[in-house]
Amino acid sequence: MNGGRRPTLEMVALRAGVGRGTVSRVINGSDQVSPATRAAVQNAIAELGYVPNHAARTLVTRRTDTIALVVSEPDERLFAQPFFADIVRGVSAVLNEREQQLLLATSRSADEHDRLGDYLTGHHVDGVLLVSLHRDDPLPDRLAEAGVPCVIGGRPQWQTRYPIHYVDIDNIGGAYMATRRLIQTGRRRIATVAGPHDMVAGEDRLEGYRKALRDSGRAAPGELIARGDFSFESGEAAMRRLLAAVPDLDGLFVASDPMALAAIRTLRDVGLRVPDDVAVIGYDDSSFASHSDPPLTTVHQPTERMGAEMVRVLIDTVVPKAAGSSRLILDPHLVIRESG
Amino acid sequence: MNGGRRPTLEMVALRAGVGRGTVSRVINGSDQVSPATRAAVQNAIAELGYVPNHAARTLVTRRTDTIALVVSEPDERLFAQPFFADIVRGVSAVLNEREQQLLLATSRSADEHDRLGDYLTGHHVDGVLLVSLHRDDPLPDRLAEAGVPCVIGGRPQWQTRYPIHYVDIDNIGGAYMATRRLIQTGRRRIATVAGPHDMVAGEDRLEGYRKALRDSGRAAPGELIARGDFSFESGEAAMRRLLAAVPDLDGLFVASDPMALAAIRTLRDVGLRVPDDVAVIGYDDSSFASHSDPPLTTVHQPTERMGAEMVRVLIDTVVPKAAGSSRLILDPHLVIRESG
Known part of the structure; x- marks a missing residue:
């Protein structure tokens, strides 16, 4: 005693x-x-x-039993886009089961990447999960060079000499089913608010949109495409550009829910009804998609599951240094509500 | 070359x-x-x-140039309550200026506190910011024992033999001005949805409410008080209990904006109009307070500034081991919109 x-x-x-x-x-x-x-x-x-x-x-x-989740965005985005809260929920459920600690960090500027890279390669964490990567992000190679276990959320856009581990959701397939629905419900001038050039999710969703149009014998000229960066603000600007270029559009596939809500508001501001005049389909199935007016038809992504699978790959495969690369692709599905 | x-x-x-x-x-x-x-x-x-x-x-x-911000809540809360996004914005603006890295962590269960405590005392960070503390949280003493620099957001509720550094917002004063407005606009039966017992912000806002009633010669019997935990869900349950106990209430001070929105929805569900039948005043001035229907009258907290000041105290006073304790109290103000 x-x-x-x-x-x-x-x-x-x-x-x-x-x-x-x-x-x-x-x-x-x-x-x-x-x-x-x-x-x-x-x-x-x-x-x-x-x-x-x-x-x-x-x-x-000498393990820290700690995993860092790095969101390669300015910190406002972490809170403004429900996508990240969903990822965190999935990540932290599995980390809790495994009795591991989660640290969250954001990093967007070159200075921030540099500082965070120093930290992550300094034996302070057992592994890193990276999401929302942009083409110029130096972290994946820096972590690989330092031998820090890492799993990427989303398909990497670059060539590398290191083995890569990632979990992605089929963005081409998701965009294809959204665009096909617009075609099948009789829309004739279908435009898109696409994501950014420097992100795979942006490029893949644009490709899915183009493929659906091609498969139904239609063209997708550049005037039908406006780019945003997935944020609400960028959706409004993109919608204004589309309305100027294609005033007779009657269908719209938007590559994120926040941009879709901005598009709906912009359409209303110029007197157009959704879905009567323009059908709108979003992407993500965020928590607010079902509360919007009208309720948003959107592509559901298994985002929480993606977070969970990233942790499993990291802890079960990458940290124990099992050989090779791993890639896991999850399936999205369409949630039909009232906007399109 | x-x-x-x-x-x-x-x-x-x-x-x-x-x-x-x-x-x-x-x-x-x-x-x-x-x-x-x-x-x-x-x-x-x-x-x-x-x-x-x-x-x-x-x-x-041997510095890590890294600061941890610990939110003592389950991780869903970090994203569901705009208060935390505001804190993070203030913290990260100053950390960026000082070229320091921010790591975010949540911790609520005893296991999580234990794990996170091991990490934070393991030379992985230069200092810690703690917010949303509950009475039973072991981290402040554990950090103090290990000599890890720490600044608390909010006034600590416990006695300790260690010097304490904190930045708080005057919660008694904020609740007092909200309740006084309800009195001055002629409300006669003023109830409150209070915060949790085990948090200073909960106790202080309740005290401000009671003080305003006392100063106008009124009593605040227990039936006028229902507790929530600051979350939307808890606000709905508390409002139902109040309506059962005090069906003739005509004024309501609610200790958080999410609980205030839940209260307004619950009042509507039973056919009561806001503010005609019941005036409602919230607390926080969250980003959504001005978009609610009706727009929410609420107490504005300088939350972002609190985050910024916490970093300044940590880096300028606590990390350099300047002597003594420090306490900084910021002032809230009332934002009058339409709900009360």
């Missing part, structure tokens, strides 16, 4: 007549301990009722 | 004929370098055009 105080690793070491390091090695199942010493330590643990804690475990393994 | 490659610390060391550590000491202004060696290193730096990077600076100082 020790008067109600929780027994410490030091007390176990004293009672067993060994050093702290030896106690840690026994706790962590190291085979560098003689059977007699192991028995002495195990007896001391049992007598004191010692519960090995996390710090003791990490003392020998 | 070096063929376009960015010169490294190693190249400087080679050219100056000294070790890497010596180069770092010169860069960091250490006085443990002889004048001759310093001159040699400075020449090599100038000749190569070497730009000292962050990693080199931290090599000697």
